Amino acid sequence: MQLPPPRGPLTAWLNDRLTHSDTTSGDVPEVGVRELPYADDDLQLALWVAYELQYRGFDGVDAERQWDSAVIAFRTRLERPWIDWLQATCGVSPDQRPVAEQLRALIDSADSTDGPRFAPYLRRHATREQFREFVLNRSVYQLKEADPHSFGIPRLEGAAKAALVEIEADEYGGGRPERMHSELFRTTMRWLGLDDTYGRYVPDVPAVTLALSNVMSLFAIHCRWTGALLGHLAALEMTSTLPNRQYATGAIRLGASEDQARYFTEHVEADAVHEQIAAHDLCGNYVRQHPDALPDVLFGAHCALTLDNLFADTLLTSWTTPPARRCG
Template identity: 55%
Template sequence: MKLPSARGPLSAEVIDALAHPPHDLPTLPDAAGDEDLHLTLFVLYELHYRGWDGVDDHWEWHPGLIALRAGLETRFEADLRDLAGEIPATGDVPHALIAMAGETGGPSLSGYLRGRATREQFCEFAQHRSVYHLREADPHTFAIPRLAGKAKAALIEIQIDEYGGGAANRMHQEMFRDTMTELGLDTTYGAYVDVVPWQTLANNNLMSLFGLHRRWRGALLGHLAGYEMTSTGPNRAYGNALRRLGGSETATRFYDEHVEADAVHEQIAAYDMCGSFCRAEPALAADVLFGARCVLAMEDRWAAYVLERWAAGESSLRWTP
């Protein structure tokens, strides 16, 4: 993946530094705003995934970059606390997750796509989602070595499905690539990082924040549960939207697979994974609920942004590739 274009003074300095061999960093400017902050975080987090073209792998654990990332994460976490609100104490985490997943109030992007979206708008939707779906499951896999017992087994059960049971063509990442191919989109990993707004990058940064810190292992499980427990209905809508727009069985397979798989995963995630984890580590129950609340709130924020731009007759992308 090529390094993206800067969105402010901090991301400009970091991207310029990464284009050279590892070296001591000068005093860096503060992030200029959400675009600058979340692009910088995304660039730093990607060093722990597949990296950037031409960037020395020794940058991954460079002390200066780790210190910078920690400061940006502090700002990000403060935003998350404001967004998530108060997390009530409860000893029944599975039922609290079910109640949380059933809460409505956010805009229905899936309903708009199912009934009204143009093909161009669905393509935009796929470009936003490609930043996550082309590495789907990878952030949550960081939790596996940090768990034990039934919670670990439950997470692995979910992840095995995400990775296609070992068959490359059944991996959800590859199924989404098939969807993008039929839509005429660039299937290169990270191809649309430059054009998506900070709200999209923030959704991806949330997974990396939780995944790369052992202290957030409970929040990472809650994040995954939040996804799995609210996925079936929207994915059915996405598949039907694509069929309405002329999509083939190959194009809709990614969404149809999630309708079936996530109906099972939501029970595993709530009871076997999160329930078992909280019985083993009850002090982290609030973190589990925090992770779920964060993903639901941030998805609502992102959907509101996309629908607002479309209602104004504008693209939801920063610019059209």
């Protein structure tokens, strides 16, 4: 994968740092305070590039740059406004109920106006081009599906660890490469005429799409956020079944075969089971082992719900807002 073209001074500095063998670069740009960091293209792309060094890296970038102290310090500066906004927007005060009940209550009461409209729109109204845009955006994460949450495995023990491994094993196809969820998603991409190369559409997607991936990587890379990583996964699993059923219906309406829609139908079946494992066996056991982690678990879940709704709002607005009239 090539480094994506910069979108501003942050990504320009980072790309320069990563590609110069003498490790020299110009003055580090000021990150500043951003009111809506999830919508900041330069910030989110710079974070995505910095995090990707922990996954597959980039062509022409020395693998040792993963540990470049200047890059790590820069990433830390990028994270500060991002974490501040997430905590201010998605912080949750826990109560005495079991964590599974609190997760369900959080999902049921999430301040969401566009998330619930998104899946029905794709099922009933989306054109093939709109469905293609949806899949293109989702490819940024889905082609490495489960990888961020797998960072949590070595940090867990006992029943919580077993639960996470059970979920992740299904995501990776249970030992069958062709059943890996990322591979099923590639089949859907090819149906829509999309390039299924890993990271291909990073240069084309808006900041909020990168933010969906970046919040997972933030929680994955930092041990401090292990509880949030588990809560994030639980929220994904607990809100997956109904939307994916509607995505499958929409894909078939637009001409997809059973195989081409299998990514969505697979999640209808798998996540109905994963929901219970994630809420009770994973988060429930983890909080029993680490009672102080409950606020982080709920925080991670709320981050997942909030960013997914912002992503839905971005696409729905672009699809349903009439173009501005020209004057004269």
